[in-house]
Amino acid sequence: MLLNKDQLINWLNKLMQAYQVFVPVKEGDYFCFKQINSGDQVILYYTNSKVPPKEVLFPRSEKLFYYRCENDGVQLTEQIDESKKIIVGLRPCDAKSLLLLDSVFSSDKYQDPYYLTRRNNTVLVGLGCNQPAATCFCTSLGGGPFATEGLDLLLVDIGDRYVVEVLTERGRELLSGMELPAADQEAQEAARVVKEGASLSSQVNLEGLKSKLDVNFYDPIWDMIHEKCLGCAACTYTCPTCHCFDIVDEAAGNEGCRIRNWDACMFPLFTLHGSGHNPRPTGKERFRQRVMHKFKYFVDNFNAIACVGCGRCIINCPVNLDIREVLAEIQGSEVRSDKQ
Amino acid sequence: MKNPYLPLPMRLVKNFVETEDKLIHTFTLEFLNEGDEKSFQYLPGQFAEVAVFGVGEAPFGIASSPTEPGYLKFSVAKVGVVTTALHQLPEGTILGVRGPLGNSYPIEEFKGKNLVVIGGGFAFTTLRSLITYILHPDHRGDYGELTVIYGARNPGLLLYKDELAEWEKRSDINLVCTIDRPVEGWSGRVGFVPAVTKEVAPSAENAYAVICGPPVMIKFTMPVLEELGFPPERIIMSLENRMKCGIGMCGRCNVGNKYVCKDGPVFTRAQLNQLPNEY
Numbered sequence: 001m002l003l004n005k006d007q008l009i010n011w012l013n014k015l016m017q018a019y020q021v022f023v024p025v026k027e028g029d030y031f032c033f034k035q036i037n038s039g040d041q042v043i044l045y046y047t048n049s050k051v052p053p054k055e056v057l058f059p060r061s062e063k064l065f066y067y068r069c070e071n072d073g074v075q076l077t078e079q080i081d082e083s084k085k086i087i088v089g090l091r092p093c094d095a096k097s098l099l100l101l102d103s104v105f106s107s108d109k110y111q112d113p114y115y116l117t118r119r120n121n122t123v124l125v126g127l128g129c130n131q132p133a134a135t136c137f138c139t140s141l142g143g144g145p146f147a148t149e150g151l152d153l154l155l156v157d158i159g160d161r162y163v164v165e166v167l168t169e170r171g172r173e174l175l176s177g178m179e180l181p182a183a184d185q186e187a188q189e190a191a192r193v194v195k196e197g198a199s200l201s202s203q204v205n206l207e208g209l210k211s212k213l214d215v216n217f218y219d220p221i222w223d224m225i226h227e228k229c230l231g232c233a234a235c236t237y238t239c240p241t242c243h244c245f246d247i248v249d250e251a252a253g254n255e256g257c258r259i260r261n262w263d264a265c266m267f268p269l270f271t272l273h274g275s276g277h278n279p280r281p282t283g284k285e286r287f288r289q290r291v292m293h294k295f296k297y298f299v300d301n302f303n304a305i306a307c308v309g310c311g312r313c314i315i316n317c318p319v320n321l322d323i324r325e326v327l328a329e330i331q332g333s334e335v336r337s338d339k340q
Numbered sequence: 341m342k343n344p345y346l347p348l349p350m351r352l353v354k355n356f357v358e359t360e361d362k363l364i365h366t367f368t369l370e371f372l373n374e375g376d377e378k379s380f381q382y383l384p385g386q387f388a389e390v391a392v393f394g395v396g397e398a399p400f401g402i403a404s405s406p407t408e409p410g411y412l413k414f415s416v417a418k419v420g421v422v423t424t425a426l427h428q429l430p431e432g433t434i435l436g437v438r439g440p441l442g443n444s445y446p447i448e449e450f451k452g453k454n455l456v457v458i459g460g461g462f463a464f465t466t467l468r469s470l471i472t473y474i475l476h477p478d479h480r481g482d483y484g485e486l487t488v489i490y491g492a493r494n495p496g497l498l499l500y501k502d503e504l505a506e507w508e509k510r511s512d513i514n515l516v517c518t519i520d521r522p523v524e525g526w527s528g529r530v531g532f533v534p535a536v537t538k539e540v541a542p543s544a545e546n547a548y549a550v551i552c553g554p555p556v557m558i559k560f561t562m563p564v565l566e567e568l569g570f571p572p573e574r575i576i577m578s579l580e581n582r583m584k585c586g587i588g589m590c591g592r593c594n595v596g597n598k599y600v601c602k603d604g605p606v607f608t609r610a611q612l613n614q615l616p617n618e619y
Contacts, residue, residue: 064345067393067436073372074349074393074434109602110587113341217596217616244591247345247584251394258345258391263590270592271582271618274398274419277555279581279595279618289618293594300597 001164001180002187003155008162011178012039012088019086019123022056024049033087044089044157047133048310052240053090054097057118058105061261064114064247068255079257080117086174088125093138093308095126095150097240103302104243114260123170126151130194135311137202137324143308145198158190204324205331206295206305212330213296217288221333225326226287228319233264235313235321236290241306244270265289291326344587347391347436348376350412355431358415360496364462365427366403366415369435380440382406383447384469385578385606388439389586390414390422392429398422399583399601402440403465405472407479412437415465415499441586442605445470445550445576454484456542456570458561460491460533460553464499466578467552471513472503480512487514487542491533491557494519495526516540534560537568544569550576562609575609579619595619 003011015021016037023042024031030050036042066077102119105112129136129145138144148154152171155162163183166172183191216222236242246263250256263270266286272278280286298306307323314322354368367390371377382388382402391397398420404413418427429435447470455474459467467488474483488507492498498517507515518529518536529536533553542549549570551558558577565575581593581600588602596615598604612619 069393069434072434074436076346076349078343078346080343104589107588107602110344110589111341112345112589113343114345116341243589245584245589247397247590249391249394249396254394256394263584263592265591273580273582274417274423285618289594292596293591297594297597 001166001175002183003162003164003178003180005160005162007178008042008044009039012036012042014177015086015088015174019084022053022085022087024089033090042089044127044155046089047129047131048091048136048312048315049094050312050316051238052094052097052310052312053087054094054101054240056085056087057098057122058101058115058243061259062114064258064260066255066257070254078113080113082117082121085118085122086125087122089127089155090124091129091310092126092145092147092149092151092154093136093143093310094240095124096138096141096143096147096308097310098124099150100241100298100302100304100306100308101243103304123152123174124150125171125174126154128154128156128195128198130157130198132198132200133311133315134201135314136200136309137204137311138309139200140204140206141305141307141309145200146195156191156194158187158194161187163187163191202311202324204309204327206327209295209327209331210299212333213292216330216333217292219333221330222284222288225329226284228321229266229283229287230319231266231268231283231286232318233266234316234318235323236264236266237262238312238316240308240310240312241294265293291323291330295327344438345585347389347397347438348380349373350376350435350437352429352431352433352435353411355427355429358499359462360494363418364415364497364499365418366413366499367426368404369412369414369437370410372434377410380412380437382440383444384473385445385466386440386442387466387586387605388412388414388437388441390416390426391436391438392422392425393434393436395425396422397436397438399441399586401466401469401578401580401605403468405469405476407473407476415462415468417462438586442601443603445606447473450474450548451482452484452546454543454545454547455486456547456549457486457488457490458533458537458549458551458553459489460557461493461497462499463552463554463578463580464490467550468500468503470550471507475507475510475513484546485514486512487516487540489516489518489533489537489540489542491518491520491536491553494521494523495528532560533557534564537561537564541568544571544574548574548576552578572610572613573608577607577609577612578605579607579612580605581619 350369593600
C-alpha cells in the first residue's frame with residue numbers, strides 16, 4: 001500500500017477517534033513518544049527517541065491501585081488502563097524489545113495485568129530506519145533497520161510517500177476506509193533501494209559470548225571493565241528492554257495509592273538487604289549484573305538476548321562507556337572460571 | 341487476569357513482643373474476607389509480602405503452618421521503614437498480604453526421611469512452620485526422626501519460647517537449644533550452633549538437613565554437616581534477598597539466572613553451588 005506523506009496527518013487524526021495515538025514528538029533537543037491530540041504534532045524524521053516507547057506500555061511511574069482504609073476493612077481500586085492505543089513511528093528495534101518484555105511480564109504462574117492489558121490493546125506501526133545511527137547495531141542481535149518482528153504495520157519512507165507493509169490483520173484494520181492504492185512497481189523499487197541503502201556501520205561479535213559469560217563470573221576482567229561507570233543508570237533508564245521497578249506507597253491520611261516506578265540495577269540500594277548486607281556492594285558487581293542479565297541470564301531464562309542494539313546506552317552514557325567495546329573486551333578475555 | 345499485585349486484607353489480631361530486646365515481634369493476622377483463606381494455600385518455607393497501607397510492603401517468611409488454620413503468623417525484626425511501622429501497629433489494624441509466594445521446603449521428598457533442622461537467631465520463623473507441620477498428628481507418621489538444633493545469643497532472644505517448652509516435653513522431637521554464653525538459670529547447652537551440631541552429631545543416614553540462620557552461622561555449620569556426611573543435595577537452605585514484586589518481574593532478587601522470589605527462597609546446597617555467590 002502507499003500512503004502519501006500529506007495524508008499522514010489526516011490518517012492520524014482519524015485514528016485518534018478510536019485510539020490514543022502515541023508518536024515521536026520533539027521535546028527540547030530530543031525526541032520522545034507522547035500522546036498527541038492533533039496529527040500535525042508528529043515528527044517522523046527522527047533517528048531514535050531518547051526514551052524508548054516502552055514507556056507507553058510500562059510507564060516510568062504508574063499507580064497500581066488506590067486504597068482507602070476504613071474501620072472494618074480496606075477498599076482497593078485497581079488502576080488498569082484498558083484504553084486502546086496506537087504507537088506510530090516506532091523503530092523496529094523498539095518493536096522487538098516489546099517481544100522481550102512480554103516474556104518478563106507473562107510467566108506460567110504470574111501475569112502482569114498492567115503491562116499486558118496495555119500491550120493487548122496497543123497496535124504498533126513501525127517506521128523503518130533509512131539512516132541508522134553510528135551507534136546502532138540491531139543487525140548483530142537478529143534485527144534490522146526494516147525488520148518487521150512484533151509490528152502490525154511498517155512504514156518505509158521513499159521520499160514523498162510511505163510504502164506501508166501490512167503485517168497483521170490488526171494493522172490492516174487501521175487502514176480501512178483510507179482507500180490506499182497498492183504500491184506500484186516504482187514504489188516497490190524505491191523501497192528496495194532505501195532498504196539496501198540502510199547499512200549499519202557497527203557490528204558486535206556475539207559468537208561464543210554466552211559460553212564465555214557462562215564461566216567468567218569471577219574473571220578479573222570485571223575489576224577493570226566497570227571502572228569508568230558512574231552508576232548513574234542512564235543506560236538502564238533509556239534501554240528498551242530494561243524492566244526493573246520499585247513499588248512504593250503514597251499516602252494521605254487513611255487513603256493513598258501503591259505506585260511502581262522504574263528502578264535500576266546500577267543503583268547501590270537496589271539489592272541492599274534489611275540486614276545491611278548488600279550482595280552487589282560495588283560498581284563492579286552492579287555492572288557485571290547488567291551485562292550478565294542481558295547477555296546470559298535472559299538467554300538462560302527466555303532463550304533470547306535482552307538487547308536489541310538500539311545504541312541508546314552508548315549515546316546517553318555520560319562517560320562514553322560503550323557496550324560494544326565491553327562485549328569485545330569480554331570476547332577477547334581469557335576464560336577464568338575459578339570460584340572465589 | 342488475576343492481579344498478583346493486589347493484597348488480601350487481613351486483620352492484625354495480635355502484636356506480640358517475642359524477644360527481650362523487643363526487636364522481634366510476632367504478628368498474628370486473620371483473613372478479613374470469607375474465601376481468602378482457601379485461596380491462600382501455602383506450605384512451610386513460603387513467604388508473603390505484608391503491607392502496611394501508606395508505608396509499603398516487605399517480604400516475610402510465613403512462621404505459621406498450614407496445619408494451623410484461621411490465621412497467619414509472621415515474626416519480624418525491626419530493621420527498616422515497613423518493619424518499624426509494623427511494630428508500632430495497634431491490634432485491629434487492617435494489613436495487606438500478597439502470597440503465598442516462592443517455593444517451599446520439599447516436604448514430599450522429606451517423607452520417610454530423618455530431618456535435622458538447624459536454626460539461628462530470628463531466622464527460625466519458617467523453620468517453626470516446618471516443625472509445626474511435621475509434628476502435626478496428620479503428618480508426624482510420614483517422617484522419621486526429627487532433630488532440631490536452635491541457637492540464640494541468650495535465652496531471651498529465643499523465639500516461640502512456649503512452643504519450645506512444649507516440644508521439649510515431646511518424645512517425637514529431639515530439641516537442642518543453645519545460647520552463646522552461660523547465663524544464670526539456663527540449664528540447656530552453651531555454645532555456637534556449629535560446635536553444638538558437631539556435639540549432637542546427627543546421623544546423615546537417610547536424613548536431610550534444613551538450615552536457616554545468619555550467614556556466619558551457616559558458613560561455619562556447613563563444614564560440620566559435610567563432615568557428618570550430608571551431601572549438598574540433602575542440605576536445604578533458604579535465601580533472603582531484597583525483593584519488591586515477589587513474582588520475578590522487578591528484577592531485584594536474582595542470583596545468577598534464578599530469582600529468589602520465584603525459583604526460591606528454598607534451594608539445596610547443591611543448587612547454590614551452581615550459582616554465583618551474590619546472596
